[in-house]
Amino acid sequence: MPSLLTAVKSKMFIAAHRKARGMLDGEYASVFRGHSLDFDDLRAYVPGDAVRDIDWKASARVGAPLIKRYVATRRQQVLFVADTGRNMAALAKGGESKKDIAVMVIGVIGTLALNHGDSVSLIHGDERGTQAMPAQGTESHLETLLRRVDSTAVLTAGQSSLSAQLEYAASHVKRHTLMVVLADDEQINARSAKVLRRLAAQHEILWIHIEDAELAGVDALAGVSYDVADFSPVLSALAGDPELARDYAYAVAERSNRRSEVLRSNRIAMAGIGHTEQVMGRIFALLERHRRAR
Known part of the structure; x- marks a missing residue:
């Protein structure tokens, strides 16, 4: 393989x-x-x-x-907190699977960590439960983390529940870490906002959301595509409807503004990524923003 x-x-x-x-x-x-x-x-x-x-x-x-x-003087730890619910099996803005972008992000940051003698660990899951993989500092372990994300973020997974993964991290991770959150392009709800305040007080957090495919770009078989969150049908033909396009754009903007507001209030640097080609540049900018905010 x-x-x-x-x-x-x-x-x-x-x-x-x-x-x-x-x-x-x-x-x-x-x-x-x-x-x-x-x-x-x-x-x-x-x-x-x-x-x-x-x-x-x-x-x-x-x-x-x-x-x-x-x-x-002591080894540092990088913890990836990843949504591996079925939302991450959907297409991203650039047409790739969201989980492919997540794998690239974890691989890049994980490689940087190993190069500095740091260890990497993973917390991931969906609404059905959370799984944790302990910290190790080897490439074989990083490969295992990548394969776990790749194999679990599938359409047959449970619904995405990033809040549950963040709550697990808040309850189980006591040592100071660099926490890299990989999220679907979703709004941060009240449950997630509450636990983020706890996490931000103890850890350094980087937030990466994988951007959704644009409605205007939908090109599904027989004119029908599906929202992987609940498998409800989305008629591709409606993507060209001006009123629908306005409502969709408004909802996306509201979701983005809410997410930005919550993350800014907790001094959490964030980046949106829609294609693997953007990963290197966006991670560099994210780390720079984090450094300047400290």
């Missing part, structure tokens, strides 16, 4: 040249900066590095800016 992690790394290599990958690596390193870190050595400055980490004396000696590198 082909390796999902190998496929992710291949896309990372194609999507970004070496300098860009180095910048992404630097942004990841900044996430835990200030949390039990000790000075290690110096390296050349690359765009995106924090100015506060420049060693000015050493830079003056060599005539080029040098950055202080740190190592964690």
Whole structure:
């Protein structure tokens, strides 16, 4: 069976040249900066590095800016909290399955984590229940996480219930983590908003929502497509109806505004991704926003 992690790394290599990958690596390193870190050595400055980490004396000696590198005095943990209900088996904005984008996101951030000696873990599920996979720091474990998301986010899964996965994390995860939430492009309800306040007080949270396919782009067999949440029919022909299009656009905007309001109030950086080609750039921007907000 082909390796999902190998496929992710291949896309990372194609999507970004070496300098860009180095910048992404630097942004990841900044996430835990200030949390039990000790000075290690110096390296050349690359765009995106924090100015506060420049060693000015050493830079003056060599005539080029040098950055202080740190190592964690204890291993850090990256926890992925993923919706693997049937919503994630639907098509994303770019026409791919949402779970394919989720796998790419976990693979990219997971690879950054392993490169820094950090461990990765996973909490996922649907309305039927939650499953947790413990933290480990190996590529074989990351591959297992990717396969778990890929195999469980299917049309026969239960309805999506991100609130249940967040509540499980709040009840079971006590150690400070970088928590990466992978959500369907849904509104954050009162239940999720409540638990997010608890989680944000203890953890560093990055929120990634996988964007829905646009109604105007629906092209289903025999003119009929289905909402995977409840399998209700959606007539593709209605996508061209101006009144329906206005109502749909209004509902999407309201959902987006509500999500942004909740996340901003909890100082949670967020990004929307609609295609795997956007993953590298959106993750870099997300990490940068997180760093600037701290």
